[in-house]
Amino acid sequence: MTAVADGTETAQELGSLTMAGALNRALADELRADERVLVYGEDVGPLGGVFRVTDGLAAEFGDRRVFDSPLAESGIVGTAIGMAMHGLRPVVEMQFDAFSYPAFEQIVSHLAKLHNRSRGRITLPVVIRVPYGGGIGGVEHHCDSSEAYWVATPGLKVVTPGTASDAYWLMRQAIASDDPVIFLEPKRRYWAKEEIAAEPAAPFSQALVRRTGSDVTLIGYGSMVPTLLEAADAAAQERISAEVVDLRSLSPFDDKTVVASVRRTGRAVVVHEASGFAGFGAEIVARLTEQCFHQLHAPIGRVTGFDIPYPPPMLEKHHLPSVDRILDAVDRLQFDDTVALPTGPGNDA
Amino acid sequence: MIVDTSAGPGSDALLPTSTPRCLIDADGRPTAAEGAGLPDAEVLLELFRLMSLGRRFDSQATALTKQGRLAVYPSARGQEACQVGVVTAMAQRDWLFPTYRDSVALVSRGINPVEVLTLLRGDWHCGYDPYLHRTGPQCTPLATNTLHAVGLAHAARLAGEDTVAVVLLGDGATSEGDTHEALNIAAVWQAPVVFLVQNNGYAISVPLAKQTRARTLAHKGVGYGMPGVLIDGNDAAMVHVAVSEAIERGRSGGGPTLIEALTYRIEAHTNADDATRYRQEAEVASWLARDPLSRLQTYLQDDGLLDEAAIAEIAEEAEARAGRLRAAMNADPVTDPAELFAHVYTEPTAALRRQAANLADELAGELADDLAEEVSEGAS
Numbered sequence: 171m172t173a174v175a176d177g178t179e180t181a182q183e184l185g186s187l188t189m190a191g192a193l194n195r196a197l198a199d200e201l202r203a204d205e206r207v208l209v210y211g212e213d214v215g216p217l218g219g220v221f222r223v224t225d226g227l228a229a230e231f232g233d234r235r236v237f238d239s240p241l242a243e244s245g246i247v248g249t250a251i252g253m254a255m256h257g258l259r260p261v262v263e264m265q266f267d268a269f270s271y272p273a274f275e276q277i278v279s280h281l282a283k284l285h286n287r288s289r290g291r292i293t294l295p296v297v298i299r300v301p302y303g304g305g306i307g308g309v310e311h312h313c314d315s316s317e318a319y320w321v322a323t324p325g326l327k328v329v330t331p332g333t334a335s336d337a338y339w340l341m342r343q344a345i346a347s348d349d350p351v352i353f354l355e356p357k358r359r360y361w362a363k364e365e366i367a368a369e370p371a372a373p374f375s376q377a378l379v380r381r382t383g384s385d386v387t388l389i390g391y392g393s394m395v396p397t398l399l400e401a402a403d404a405a406a407q408e409r410i411s412a413e414v415v416d417l418r419s420l421s422p423f424d425d426k427t428v429v430a431s432v433r434r435t436g437r438a439v440v441v442h443e444a445s446g447f448a449g450f451g452a453e454i455v456a457r458l459t460e461q462c463f464h465q466l467h468a469p470i471g472r473v474t475g476f477d478i479p480y481p482p483p484m485l486e487k488h489h490l491p492s493v494d495r496i497l498d499a500v501d502r503l504q505f506d507d508t509v510a511l512p513t514g515p516g517n518d519a
Numbered sequence: 520m521i522v523d524t525s526a527g528p529g530s531d532a533l534l535p536t537s538t539p540r541c542l543i544d545a546d547g548r549p550t551a552a553e554g555a556g557l558p559d560a561e562v563l564l565e566l567f568r569l570m571s572l573g574r575r576f577d578s579q580a581t582a583l584t585k586q587g588r589l590a591v592y593p594s595a596r597g598q599e600a601c602q603v604g605v606v607t608a609m610a611q612r613d614w615l616f617p618t619y620r621d622s623v624a625l626v627s628r629g630i631n632p633v634e635v636l637t638l639l640r641g642d643w644h645c646g647y648d649p650y651l652h653r654t655g656p657q658c659t660p661l662a663t664n665t666l667h668a669v670g671l672a673h674a675a676r677l678a679g680e681d682t683v684a685v686v687l688l689g690d691g692a693t694s695e696g697d698t699h700e701a702l703n704i705a706a707v708w709q710a711p712v713v714f715l716v717q718n719n720g721y722a723i724s725v726p727l728a729k730q731t732r733a734r735t736l737a738h739k740g741v742g743y744g745m746p747g748v749l750i751d752g753n754d755a756a757m758v759h760v761a762v763s764e765a766i767e768r769g770r771s772g773g774g775p776t777l778i779e780a781l782t783y784r785i786e787a788h789t790n791a792d793d794a795t796r797y798r799q800e801a802e803v804a805s806w807l808a809r810d811p812l813s814r815l816q817t818y819l820q821d822d823g824l825l826d827e828a829a830i831a832e833i834a835e836e837a838e839a840r841a842g843r844l845r846a847a848m849n850a851d852p853v854t855d856p857a858e859l860f861a862h863v864y865t866e867p868t869a870a871l872r873r874q875a876a877n878l879a880d881e882l883a884g885e886l887a888d889d890l891a892e893e894v895s896e897g898a899s
Contacts, residue, residue, distance in 0.1 A: 208677075234677060240707055245666055245700035252670020255655070256678070272696070279660050280667070287644040287656050290862040324863050348865040375868075422868040 184366035189334040189359050192366055193223045193299075196341035197261060201231045204259065207345060209236045211246055211263030211299075220265060221301055221360055243269055247276040247298065251284065254294040261345060267302040268311040274319070281350045282325030296350045297341075302330075303393045303443050305358035305490055307483040314480055315444035320352045321421040321453070327375070328420040330354035332395025334362060336378075336418065339370035347374060354420075356393035377424040379431060383413035386437040386500055389428060389454060391417040394441045394491060401496040410500060420450060428454070429461045432470075437503045438462075439471040441491050446474035471499040535737035535749035539781050542756040545809040547817025557756055558763075560824050565607060566755040567815050567825065568833050570599040573623035574812060575837035576632055579844050580622065580639070584790045588848045589639045595623040597753075597785035600811035601717045602687075603627050604758025608766055609685055614671055616655040616664040616686040620717075620784075624687065628652055632840070633847045642852035662692040665701030665714065672710040672769070683711040683769040685762065691722025693739070694730045702777065706743040711769030713762060714777045717752060719784040724797040740777035752780025753811040783809075856882060 187195060200207045209227060211219075215238035218225030228236040239246050243264055250260040264270035270277075277298065284292045304313035320328045327349050331337035337355070344351040372378050380395065381402050388398040395416045402412035415431050417424065432438045438458060440451040455470045473491045481489045541550050542557050549557060557563065577596050584592040595602055602624035609615065609628075617624055625635045630647045637646020638657055645656035658664035668686035675682035692698055693716060705712045716736050720727055733739055740747025746768075750761045758780055765776035783806035787794035794803075819825035860867055860875040867875065 240700070240704050242700040242704065244697055245669075245704045248663065248666025248697060248701070249670030249673065249704060252667040252672070252684070253674040254670075255649075255667065256671045256674035258674050258677075275660060276663060276666065276697075280663060283644075284656065285865065286862040288649055288862075289643060289645070289858075290865070291648050291650060292656075293865055327864070422864075422870060425869070 184338065184368075186363050186365050187334055187338070188361050188363050189331065189337045189355070190221055190223050190361065192334040192338035192364075193341055193355065194225055194227070195366075196338045196345075197224065197227060198230065200261075200342060200345045201227065201235060204345075206257060206259045207235070207261060208253070208258055209261045209263075210239045212241050212265050213238060214263050219263060221357060223299070223301075223355070223360075224263070243271075243273040244276050247273040247281060247296075250296045250298075251276065251280055251294060254296050255284075255292055259295045259297075259345060261297040261299065263299045265301070266308075266312045267300055267314040267316050270298070270300050270316065273298075277320075277326070277350075277352075278323050282323045285349070286325060293348045294350050295345075295348050297344045297347075297353050298351070299353045299355060301357040301360075302354045303356050303358060304480060304486050305393060305443075307486070309483060310480065313486065315442065315475070317354060317420055317442075318444060318448065318450050320354075321450055326350055326352055326421065328352045328354065329374070329418060330356060330392035330420065331418065332356070332359070332380075332390075332392055332416045334359075334364035335367045336371060336416075338366050340374070340418065343370060343374040354392060358393050359396065362396065372418065375419040375422045375424060377415055377417045377419065377427040379413060379427065380416045381412070381414040383411040383435065385411045385435055385505070386439065386503060387413045387415055387428075387431045387435045388439050388441065388496065388500075389415045389417065390441040391420060393443060397491065397493060398441060398496065401493045401500075404493055404497055405500055408497075410505070412500065423453075423457070425457060425461065429458065432458050432462045433465040436465050436467040437470075437500075438466075439473060439496060439499045439503070441473045441496060443475050443490055445477045446472055447477045449474055468503040471502060473499045530741050533741040533744070533746045535735055535740070535747045535779070539749045539751045540757055540761065541751035541754050542760065543754050543814055543818045544751075545753070545814055547814045547821060549818065554822075556760065558759055560822075562607060562759060563756060563815065563819060564824060566600075566603055566759060567812070567819060568836075569603040569607065569627045570755060570812050570815070571833045572837045572840060573599045573603055573627055575834075575841050576626050576844065577623055579841040580636060581786070581790065583636075583845070583848050584639075589636060590641045591789050591791060592639055593620045593622075593789045594784070594786035595620055597783045597806060597811070598717055598719060599623055600755035600758050600815075601715065601752045601780045601782055604755045605685060605687070605715055605762050608759050608762035609683075610766075612653065612680070612682050613766065614653045614655065614668070614675075614682060614684045616668040616671075616684060617657050618661070618664065618687055618689065618692075619657050619659050620689065621657065621687050625652075625654060625657070628654060630654065632844045636844075636848065637852075640848065640852060642854050643858075662688055662695035662697040662701070664688070665692075665698055666704070668712050668714075669701050669705045669708070669710050669775075672705070672712045673708050676711060681711075681770045683713060683766045685713040685715060685766070687715050687717065689722065690716060690718040690720065690727050690730060690736060691725065692716075693736050694722075702739070702743045702745070702775070705775040706745045709772070709774035711772075712775040713765040713769060714775065715758075715762060716777070716779045717782055718779050719782050721784060721788070721798070723788045723792065724794075726797075735779055737777060737779035743777070745775045745777055748776060748778045750778060750780050752782035753806075753809050753814070755811055755815055782811075
């Protein structure tokens with residue numbers, strides 16, 4: 171068991187890092203701590219990855235442990251499965267979200283299932299890093315939020331950090347996990363700087379209350395966490411006390427933390443960049459309705475991307491959930507029950 | 520230098536022979552004078568024995584399917600030379616990555632036939648311990664196992680081992696993208712992998728001519744910078760020798776090899792398929808004349824290495840094994856619904872523990888209802 175898994179590891183004086191820097195540091199610390207860890211993918215070697223998340227790793231750990239693979243995503247994941255069967259703990263990169271699709275079969279049919287298929291005899295401690303989401307002015311195929319595909323696949327763990335400090339610790343926890351992990355990196359937050367905590371803020375599969383409040387729970391993950399905190403600040407100006415829950419782990423889902431918050435506040439808005447239809451938010455809303463129905467004062471709101479292919483860069487601002495759109499959703503949660511019923515032709519007209 | 524054209528042997532050295540390499544022809548005659556190039560008599564006898572056992576296993580599995588004991592069975596009849604030849608060429612420390620049609624290879628590797636048939640009986644997916652037998656689970660999504668072989672072989676090499684991974688695939692699987700990625704990555708990494716393509720002529724109903732315009736599948740090797748070897752896949756001695764050479768190449772750091780073994784699927788794709796819809800009886804008959812078992816038997820008898828008594832002894836062993844398999848498969852397998860939740864993750868999640876409890880409650884309720892019904896029937 172690694173030091174991260176048994177909770178004895180603490181990071182001394184990591185200081186303030188960007189999320190990309192924090193991920194880089196986490197990879198370096200795991201490469202140093204465990205010789206079974208190796209890092210590969212497209213351009214992750216001497217270049218250091220297109221987002222520089224693997225910067226300097228090849229130089230420090232050598233090209234047997236950090237290396238460029240041929241340009242073949244299915245090949246990257248498929249070979250990682252074979253390596254994990256032989257006892258290694260590969261951390262592989264899909265360069266961009268939409269570039270992970272060639273690996274879909276290897277992830278869904280093998281990575282997620284081999285432990286089950288072999289009655290637990292094969293374990294696959296593979297981490298697949300996926301820079302995901304929009305907000306960076308990327309052209310098509312560079313901005314997808316594909317989490318719904320991964321969370322719909324039993325056998326995978328799916329996590330995404332919202333802050334730099336969480337990115338550091340979640341990555342270390344992901345590498346320590348004996349189950350395969352899809353690690354979604356919100357690329358628009360790569361450059362946000364933060365002090366890295368000396369220890370993980372929570373166990374691997376647990377959600378976190380990022381800000382306490384009493385009137386409404388704002389639920390999100392990844393790139394939306396800073397947006398939700400901003401929305402909560404703005405709501406406070408309107409005397410609405412918003413609690414912010416950062417899911418961190420999408421699968422498994424931490425019902426306990428989320429349900430406890432919504433039962434307390436009685437209202438909730440779920441936010442994500444991905445399209446709304448059959449998106450991950452639908453699962454969250456269903457679970458909350460099942461477990462919080464009698465405490466709810468209003469239907470749970472959703473603020474998501476539209477049900478469209480990811481827009482071209484000049485139009486993406488209309489697609490991405492904004493503070494204003496979140497505040498509008500909060501306003502619709504029937505805080506004011508004196509509002510008149512709609513007029514005009516109705517059922518009794 | 521952008522492209523290092525000096526690397527590796529010239530392309531001519533990587534090309535397959537113009538006709539399939541063969542050691543014992545369809546009539547059981549050695550192709551070279553005094554049987555040059557043939558494996559030792561001991562190996563030839565073991566090839567014959569394992570093919571005989573394999574064929575009896577295969578016909579027993581087909582019979583069990585007709586009796587409803589297996590959900591489905593993709594027969595390996597006609598492909599015994601490939602499946603036995605590959606296994607006898609491998610050391611115990613080497614890894615095999617088979618497909619669903621390679622059950623004869625698995626029983627030849629010493630895996631309990633009941634565990635081999637777990638997948639097809641349907642009481643679990645993979646019934647055997649992959650680590651105990653150094654054999655990956657039988658792979659259904661075509662060509663996907665090629666990449667697992669490359670990854671494992673590369674990891675073994677990084678660990679300083681001389682383990683080789685052997686992956687089995689069919690002619691249809693060579694059209695899949697994963698085959699391309701695996702051949703390419705194996706060559707770039709110089710991973711010790713042997714790709715054995717059992718070209719049995721058909722991907723279910725689709726003939727090879729609709730899969731490729733390449734002269735042979737073995738010709739694809741040169742494009743990846745690895746040797747392509749074309750062999751008679753119904754000649755067990757040839758398969759054994761070609762795979763042994765490829766394994767030796769991989770073990771000594773010479774990288775991967777692509778072998779195309781020409782063979783034929785005598786049965787339909789599975790019991791659920793009707794092969795008369797896409798191929799002629801005459802074609803099947805022509806391949807029956809090239810049967811892998813009878814040619815080796817002829818050779819061994821002609822050479823005085825095998826007599827009727829020894830043949831009868833092997834047949835007896837095969838029959839005894841088939842009987843044991845029949846008995847084992849006729850017993851209803853024990854399944855445990857709780858196991859459905861046990862191996863999804865290394866530790867069941869809270870949600871899975873709840874679902875397991877719900878299913879247990881549901882089953883306990885059904886059991887109580889059944890008991891109550893029995894009691895009331897007994898009372899009336």
